[in-house]
Amino acid sequence: MQAPTKKGVYGLVIAKLKKMLKRSLATAGAILLGATALGNAAKAQSIDAAKRNLGYFVTNVTPPGGGNRLDLYKMGLDGVAEQVHEDIFPGDNPQSFSASDYTVNTKTGKIYFVEPPSGGETRTIKVWDIKEEKFEQDIDIEGLPIGGSPMFIEYPTILDELVQKQCTSSDGSCSSDDPTKVILGSNGSNSVAVIDEEGLSVGGKSIVRREINADGEEELHIGENSLVTVESDGVQKLYATDAEGNKIPINITEGSDLQINGVSVQGQLDQHTTDIQSNTAAINDNKAAIKNNSKAIDNLEEDVNALGSGVAGAAALSAALSALPTVSDDAPFSCGVGTGGYSSRYAMGVGCAARLNKRLSFNAGGSVLFGGASDYGNGSLDTVAGRAGFVFKLGQLAPSSTGDSNAQLQSKLKQVENHNAEMAYQLESLQQRLNQLEALASGLLKPEAVATSVMP
Numbered sequence: 001m002q003a004p005t006k007k008g009v010y011g012l013v014i015a016k017l018k019k020m021l022k023r024s025l026a027t028a029g030a031i032l033l034g035a036t037a038l039g040n041a042a043k044a045q046s047i048d049a050a051k052r053n054l055g056y057f058v059t060n061v062t063p064p065g066g067g068n069r070l071d072l073y074k075m076g077l078d079g080v081a082e083q084v085h086e087d088i089f090p091g092d093n094p095q096s097f098s099a100s101d102y103t104v105n106t107k108t109g110k111i112y113f114v115e116p117p118s119g120g121e122t123r124t125i126k127v128w129d130i131k132e133e134k135f136e137q138d139i140d141i142e143g144l145p146i147g148g149s150p151m152f153i154e155y156p157t158i159l160d161e162l163v164q165k166q167c168t169s170s171d172g173s174c175s176s177d178d179p180t181k182v183i184l185g186s187n188g189s190n191s192v193a194v195i196d197e198e199g200l201s202v203g204g205k206s207i208v209r210r211e212i213n214a215d216g217e218e219e220l221h222i223g224e225n226s227l228v229t230v231e232s233d234g235v236q237k238l239y240a241t242d243a244e245g246n247k248i249p250i251n252i253t254e255g256s257d258l259q260i261n262g263v264s265v266q267g268q269l270d271q272h273t274t275d276i277q278s279n280t281a282a283i284n285d286n287k288a289a290i291k292n293n294s295k296a297i298d299n300l301e302e303d304v305n306a307l308g309s310g311v312a313g314a315a316a317l318s319a320a321l322s323a324l325p326t327v328s329d330d331a332p333f334s335c336g337v338g339t340g341g342y343s344s345r346y347a348m349g350v351g352c353a354a355r356l357n358k359r360l361s362f363n364a365g366g367s368v369l370f371g372g373a374s375d376y377g378n379g380s381l382d383t384v385a386g387r388a389g390f391v392f393k394l395g396q397l398a399p400s401s402t403g404d405s406n407a408q409l410q411s412k413l414k415q416v417e418n419h420n421a422e423m424a425y426q427l428e429s430l431q432q433r434l435n436q437l438e439a440l441a442s443g444l445l446k447p448e449a450v451a452t453s454v455m456p
Contacts, residue, residue: 310374324351
């Protein structure tokens with residue numbers, strides 16, 4: 001086989017890389033289109049994170065000491081070539097390299113280079129790891145017929161078993177208005193996942209989907225029996241439904257902790273429960289204390305009422321005692337009975353006073369309250385009261401004026417009697433004159449017959 005020129009090797013490598021690149025871009029394009037069908041959820045610009053190079057190429061190099069070797073280069077998208085490995089097959093003297101001398105496994109990211117014929121019985125395959133950018137192992141070729149020379153044909157990848165883009169159409173062709181979907185894996189029941197305009201399903205079960213509710217709001221459903229979230233009037237709502245769409249509880253289990261702003265909800269609930277229990281105990285204690293206080297207040301009110309009744313009784317007892325005699329002036333001994341009342345309480349008192357001599361008198365008395373005693377707290381007010389006392393006269397004693405007073409009274413009485421007799425005589429005289437005047441007025445008597453009486 002004639003050795004290709006360097007230009008020819010470049011052409012083969014670039015043609016192969018273009019073919020691989022075209023296939024990879026088609027696959028990536030289908031996936032990207034399927035992702036786009038979910039909606040423009042991400043507004044930021046997407047940047048491809050994968051390393052991008054134009055490809056690898058192998059070139060024949062003549063070292064300074066003569067002979068031939070094959071070196072591996074990598075070419076970037078800017079057209080700059082970089083040697084990544086010198087002398088792929090050391091010890092050999094390869095004269096040529098063609099497109100059939102290598103193959104690429106796009107799944108594993110490996111490049112397999114077959115050793116050029118060197119006259120030996122066993123040929124090897126060098127395995128290049130694209131990610132690590134180094135040869136990782138040699139594989140001996142076995143099972144070839146004598147004199148056989150393998151020419152690599154890339155093992156085809158069945159893309160329909162990886163990803164498909166389909167549309168729903170009635171005319172057998174897809175238009176921009178037809179609903180589309182991307183199927184990962186085989187078609188039909190063997191598919192792994194389906195991405196359509198509504199969402200993503202895996203194994204025939206919905207994983208994520210969009211739905212429009214009765215209010216025209218777009219809901220995001222996660223799972224077959226959905227965890228649903230929807231923005232409504234500026235509020236992000238979250239709830240769960242069963243297969244029939246009925247609302248069901250959300251249970252945070254398996255050791256997961258629901259937090260709000262980094263604070264455990266369950267922890268707050270537990271703390272609130274502890275606080276409520278403490279508050280309940282304190283409230284019960286307060287209720288018991290309030291009950292005791294109420295009872296004490298009732299007792300105090302009863303005591304106050306009883307004390308008020310007792311005070312009224314004491315006032316009645318005092319009033320009854322004040323009605324009793326304390327001194328006897330005109331007799332050596334005198335007694336009396338008195339009553340007293342105050343605020344619906346009444347008492348009666350009995351007492352006596354005795355004149356022991358001109359200067360000393362003694363008095364004593366007692367009163368009894370009607371209606372019973374008044375109890376307050378641990379005490380009681382009695383229903384009886386008493387008094388006793390002495391009266392001492394100090395200084396010079398004035399003589400008694402009792403006899404003089406009687407004589408004066410008799411004299412005044414005589415004067416009153418005389419005055420009354422004079423008044424009676426004058427009245428009689430006036431009556432006589434009145435009679436004469438009446439007769440004169442009637443013409444029965446002459447004027448000269450009128451007489452005047454004068455009291456001697």
